Amino acid sequence: MWWPPFLYPPPASALVAGISAVQFVALAKLGLGELRGENMAYSKFWQVMAGKQQKSGGGGGAVLPSRSGMLVAYVPALVAAVASFAVPGAVEGVRAQLLSAAISGHFLKRVLEVMFIHQYSGSMALDGALTISICYVLMTTGMIYAQHLTSGLPDPPLDLLYPGVLVFAVGVAGNFYHHRLLSQLRTTKQGGGGGDKAYKIPTGGLFGLVTCPHYLFEIVGFFGFAMIAQTVHALAVAAGTAAYLAGRSCATRRWYESKFEDFPENIKALVPYVL
Template identity: 80%
Template sequence: MAIISSGYFFLTATMIYTQHLTAGLPDTPLDLLYPGVVVFAIGVAGNFYHHRLLSQLRTTKQDSDGDGGEKQYKIPTGGLFGLVTCPHYLFEIVSFFGFAMIAQTVHALVIAFGTAVYLAGRSCATRRWYESKFEDFPASTKALVPYLL
C-alpha cells in the first residue's frame, strides 16, 4: 500500500510541476478542460462505486476458537462486474485520461497510457486468478474492457 501511495504521490507531484513549467506557453487551440472534467468525474464515480461493491465482499470466516480466521473469496457482482473482472481499474484509467484532457500536456498523456498498460496487466492477472480459484467463473467475462479485453 505504501509503494502504491508513494507512486501516486510522485506522479501527482510531477504532473503539478509539469503544469507549472507550461504556465508561460500559449494555450492549445482546442480547449479540453470541460470535457476532461466530465470524463474525470465519470472515472472517479465509477471507480468509487466498484470499490464500494468490492468492500462489501470482504468477510472473514471465523475459526472455531474465535481467533481471526481465513478469508473467503467470492466472485464480485453488480455494476460492470458481470462484464469485466476489474471495472474499478477501467474507471481509474478513464479518470487518468480525463486528467490528461484537463492538463493537455504530453507528460499527463504518457502517465495515462502508462497507467492503462499497468492496470491492463493487473486486470489480466486478476482474471487468471479468478479462473484458477472458481470453476464456475464465466468465460465471457473479460479482464478490463467489456467484450474486448
C-alpha cells in the first residue's frame, strides 16, 4: 500500500489514532466556531463574551486575572514537555529529543511572553484557561508518545528532521517578533486608577498585509513540529491548529473592522494576498 514518503507508517495504536482524529476535529470545529462568532474566552474576545453574558443574564463563573489565566493555560504543557526528558525511554534518539526540545522551547517562549511581553487588562474565565491547558497538555503528550512509538523504525525516505528544525525556528522568531509589536500597541493614558487601555491598528512587520501574522508564524511553528516528528499525529495537530487559527484570524479581522472605521480593506486575515 502506498504511503507518503515524508511520514512514518501509522502506529498500531488505536489510542494514538483516536487522539489524532479527535484533536484535528476539535480544533477544526473551534475554527468554524470562531468564524460564527463563538470565540474562545481569552484575549480581547473574553471582554466580548463577558459583555454578551451580562446582557443575557448568564455568566457568573470563576475568573482569573488575564496574566494568571494564560499561565494556567501554558505552564502545564511546558512541564509535561520538559518532564518527558526524565521519563526513561520516552525520548530515545535525536528526532525524539529535538521534538521534545522544540515543544519545550515553544511553551517556554509562551510563558516568558506572558510574564514579560504581553500587555493584559481585565480577566479570563477559569474554565476557559483550564480547557486550553488540558488541550495543550494532550497535544504535547500525544506528539511525544506518537514519536516514542516510532522508536526502532527506519526514518521515512524523505527525511525532514533538520528542515523541520529550521521551519520551527522561523515560526518561533516570527511569532515572537509580531507579539512584540502587538505589545507596544496598547498605550496607557495618564490619569485615573491604573490607566485606560486603548487599542490601535497594528503596524510593522507583516501587519501591513495581514491582521494576524503572529498566528501565521504560529502555524509555521506547528508545521515545524510535524516536519521534525514526521508522524501522522503531529501532522494532524498542525493541520487542526492551522484550521483553528485561520478561523480566529478571520474573527480578529472582523473585530478590528468593528473598532476602526478606517481599517484597510486590502489587509487580509492570515495569509498575505490570499486569506
